Amino acid sequence: MASLLLGMDPPRIRGALLVRWCGLFGIAEGAARVALSRMVANDELTTADGFYELAGGLRRRRREQEWSLAPRRRSWRGAWRMAAVEPVARSAAERHALRDAMQHLLCAELREGLWVRPDNLPDEADPAAARSIADAQCAWWTGRPAADPLALADRLFAPTTWADRADALTRRLDAVTRRLSAGDAGLEADGFLAGAESLVHVRADPLLPDALLPTDWPGDALRDAYRSYRGAFGDATTGWFRRNRD
Secondary structure, three states, rough: OOHHHHHOOOOOOEEEHHHHHHHHHOHHHHHHHHHHHHHHHHOOOOEEEEEEEOOHHHHHHHHHHHHHHHHOOOOOOEEEEEEEEEOOOOOHHHHHHHHHHHHHHHOOOEOOOOOEEEEEOOOOOOOOOOHHHHHHEEEEEEEEOOHHHHHHHHHHHHHHHHHHHHHHHHHHHHHHHHHHHHOOOOOHHHHHHHHHHHHHHHHHOOOOOOOHOOOOOOHHHHHHHHHHHHEEEEHHHHHHHOOOOO
């Protein structure tokens, strides 16, 4: 439900339709309504007059998602950002929160307690919640590795693995988009999953400097394919919701 709303503009839908949508994935009506109630209680959704709308952290996640589809990188001069964990006692929950935050900040763990990435992203790239968690537990530095930065980036971020998966997802999105555009019925569930998997992968793009990327980097191709898919999928889901109104 959150993924569907994250792809809508505005991120708002009538609850009855949202419950019916869940049925495409084998989710019973009662289970869907319980999930909606829990999301409202967790401040992930607001509800009024039978409609549900994204709120709180999910609303912020939508802004971050849109940035990831049109990211901006700064020119890179060889420096790396480093976050060194402060030598104080931390709970298991704090350690878990930091690991999750560093993933959102597109940093990799060089060794325990030291997170790094090339310093080529603007401040706007940092999700505010993730940066706040990192700032509370770490000291930030900049530096340059003595080792080969290309080999270091390959070891820490595995860009070739990301690229191989991106190529496969681009082909899948292109196929789904063609079928949706041709009016192929019954693709709502499969098409949704293809888009959701692709968007998760887009958000995992390490956004490395060009000098540290393999040739023919497929990041832009995957984003272009997703934007084309989103238009076709939006038309298909609009038709589905019209057909399934009370």
